Amino acid sequence: MRIFNELVVRRRVLEINDFATMLLFVFGLVTLSVLGTNCDRNALLYRVDISLPPKEGRDEASDILSIKDTVNGLTNISVLFSFKELGNPRVVLVLDVEKACRWNQLTQYLSSSGYEYSSRTLYHCSDYAKELGVDIPKDMWETSFGDEELMIEQKTFPFNDLSTVDYNLKMRWKFEKDIGILKSGHKAACFRTLAEYPVQLMYFGPIKPSGIEAIEEVVHAPGNFETEITQIQNLDYYTGQCN
Template structure:
């Protein structure tokens, strides 16, 4: 699985709305590439896709299309947080986190980098396990979220997509920072399914 960030650079005469809708429809039509999530950053010309590439030979469909358009592209390999939690010894099913998000709520993307600091591997894994246990209780209490871990080894980087009301955004950020997870970033996003763009 991959997170693909596509930035549309400023260009005279660019129809951002048409470009974004073309990205959406073109990628949806690729063979052996499944779009798990598709978003646009609010206020920025950035499309965020989460893709599952079933066959490596399918990848050039995407890279050729994006390169031909002149977009700036960043690709991050990822896998499910639930798989990572199981590696740490937790009993978490793969479908514990959401595979879809509600249509009628504000959405955010959260990126959390968990620093190693002076911890041993055992201490670091124990801290991650405790973090997941707290997260499980939050999700079980009704908070929805999709969660992925980037493939890089250390420090651990987690990516969340979640519905959240405006008041909760600062509370989530404060909570994460208070726990010492001091590299936490929140951005507002909208589903590409509902993106219409244009002037109103």
């Protein structure tokens, strides 16, 4: 009887392993269909950072303007935002990649030009807030900025031994505070880095005393976050000329 029971257990284990293997196979097929060269997949948002490494005789302004013109001319890739980091030869883009098979237009250009680049997948803060039960209409966020002093504020929210429920409540509270800041007249755009924990949010917006005060209020509130601020300028207004 004992031998029989052991055989039954082993058989069930094998059946479970076979089922798990089948699930992994199916998951692999689905993943390949999404990440492959299927031009009909859903659009994805990306942040792309492009750096110009030091090079003798390099005309930094000319190269940055070339990046600007090239990216704006890509097919099936829309430029939502484009910025130049102040004090550094770095361009920051937020792109809507409408067709995956068009992505190589950008990577081939950057590689052939000798630029260093990195990318991360994003999705809109309104979509993430909605998952938490907070309704922030997308039209409350900015879709463009003028020739003004701008910043990227990158916020990382540590777990601090919180449960998943408490962590989600913390993020919900953050978005509820955002609604008040936006209603007060502060302009901003917001994206979350996809599939990264702890949660990382990126805000793009003008540097204004009222906005800084609102940010400080949130920073010093319970359950604070880590923040990194980078000053930028709108690439649409970049000329590379000294004023």
